[in-house]
Amino acid sequence: MSAPPKVSVITITRNAAAVLEPTIGSILNQTFKDYEYIIIDGGSTDGTLDIIRRHEPKLGYWISGPDKGLYDAMNKGLRAARGEYVWFMNAGDQLYDLHTLAQVFEESEKGADVYYGDALYFNQEGQTIGLRSRVTPHKLPEYLTWKSLRHGMVVCHQSFVARRSIAPPYDLSHPYSADIDWEIRCLRNARKIVNTHTVLCRYLTGGFSVKNHRESLLDRYQILRKHYGTVPNLLNHLWITARGGFFALRQRGGKR
Secondary structure, rough: OOOOOOOEEEEEEEOOOHHHHHHHHHHOOOOOOOEEEEEEOOOOOOOOOHHHHHHHHHHHOOEOOOOOHHHHHHHHHHOOOOEEEEEEEEOOOEEEEOHHHHHHHHOOOOOOOEEEEEEEEEEOOOEEEEHHHHHHHOOOOOOOHHHHHHHOOOHHHHHEEEEEHHOOOOOOOOOOHHHHHHHHHHHHOOOOOEEEEEEEEEEOOOOOOOHHHHHHHHHHHHHHHHHHHHHHHHHHHHHHHHHHHHHHHHHHHHHO
């Protein structure tokens, strides 16, 4: 049996034929080759499977079938993964450039339990919006800990790479925001966390959390209360609300 790869890159998809090809290309064309690529499809009916089958010889593993939602599919990916690290790059999103894996696993500090970086936002028309740390209220921490997420998802999920041995299953009792819960639990398990000081992904806006915005916020509130306590969470959400308001005012002022 061959040695396990350095990283398992996992894509979750369902009826994403319009956006999947660039995602696959951004991974299969990496200069760093010590990886496996896993695709978990939720039973697509729109041509997605044709795209997957076209690339099948280069895939480590793929499956298509019904699931219990996004995070159930992500758990399928975790169970299939063999890599030392896991990295989720869902349909529509892309690794930032063809050297991104090399930057993380050859050029960054060795032996981290978690690597993280920034994300470049772009829209459905392919237009660049800007870095997540600049076009949203979420500022990327120089030093990330599990307590950093008390003020929300300060690190984009697609710019967060975890050692598989510390990565728990996604909690399906949180159907809208299990990704922030997963990041917190990974960080609580991590001994060494490395800021790559680079952009790690291109993130397609308008995804699952945006389409379910209210539900995601309510789910996030419950998650943060669980990890940080009821009273601190209330105070943190007052701060989150104020931060969002000041950010919106600055944005409007800059457009005048």
